[in-house]
Amino acid sequence: NAGVTQTPKFRILKIGQSMTLQCTQDMNHNYMYWYRQDPGMGLKLIYYSVGAGITDKGEVPNGYNVSRSTTEDFPLRLELAAPSQTSVYFCASSRQGAEDSNQPQHFGDGTRLSIL
Amino acid sequence: AQTVTQSQPEMSVQEAETVTLSCTYDTSENNYYLFWYKQPPSRQMILVIRQEAYKQQNATENRFSVNFQKAAKSFSLKISDSQLGDTAMYFCAFIPDSGTYKYIFGTGTRLKVLA
Numbered sequence: 001n002a003g004v005t006q007t008p009k010f011r012i013l014k015i016g017q018s019m020t021l022q023c024t025q026d027m028n029h030n031y032m033y034w035y036r037q038d039p040g041m042g043l044k045l046i047y048y049s050v051g052a053g054i055t056d057k058g059e060v061p062n063g064y065n066v067s068r069s070t071t072e073d074f075p076l077r078l079e080l081a082a083p084s085q086t087s088v089y090f091c092a093s094s095r096q097g098a099e100d101s102n103q104p105q106h107f108g109d110g111t112r113l114s115i116l
Numbered sequence: 117a118q119t120v121t122q123s124q125p126e127m128s129v130q131e132a133e134t135v136t137l138s139c140t141y142d143t144s145e146n147n148y149y150l151f152w153y154k155q156p157p158s159r160q161m162i163l164v165i166r167q168e169a170y171k172q173q174n175a176t177e178n179r180f181s182v183n184f185q186k187a188a189k190s191f192s193l194k195i196s197d198s199q200l201g202d203t204a205m206y207f208c209a210f211i212p213d214s215g216t217y218k219y220i221f222g223t224g225t226r227l228k229v230l231a
Contacts, residue, residue: 041224
């Protein structure tokens with residue numbers, strides 16, 4: 001059981017380039033999340049999705065886009081990379097519902113992204 | 117606004133000793149859930165323990181236990197018999213039981229277990 005898989009693990013981008021961070025989960029979780037973690041800081045929510053075809057903004061969505069065409073995949077796209085987006089990005093999923101609010105999140109191993 | 121505060125940026129403890137990490141939160145919700153996550157140098161986020169706000173009994177998982185004080189909005193983590201492998205960042209997290217499904221994380225406490 002792979003859980004949550006993120007690719008790539010590391011990436012260096014030049015300012016203005018674009019890229020997509022991939023995230024897939026094999027646990028049939030309906031909720032998926034993208035966070036960024038800046039050095040020495042906690043997690044900040046970028047976007048989340050409560051199911052295929054549904055996405056919503058989190059705390060820091062500017063400069064990012066997401067899509068959720070399937071239950072398994074939740075890619076995060078950076079259109080015009082900026083140095084402020086240098087961070088570690090975590091994807092997470094959880095089995096949520098009205099009766100399952102206490103379910104923990106399962107995290108991927110993270111993607112370390114540097115914008116130079 | 118709902119917030120989670122971890123007031124101890126760094127802590128250290130001798131191997132085999134006990135250490136307590138603090139977490140306070142602010143919410144107007146009556147039902148919610150609290151979690152402690154561990155992030156070792158490998159960067160993985162690992163669930164340590166969770167607590168339902170409607171349960172008065174403190175959660176326990178082996179060497180890890182919590183002291184949940186609902187009135188004080190406090191959720192501290194106690195690690196007994198600390199081991200070198202406990203060295204990590206520890207994050208407190210909160211999610212209300214109101215259908216928002218957005219977790220709120222604290223800024224973390226870096227724990228170092230000394231040999």
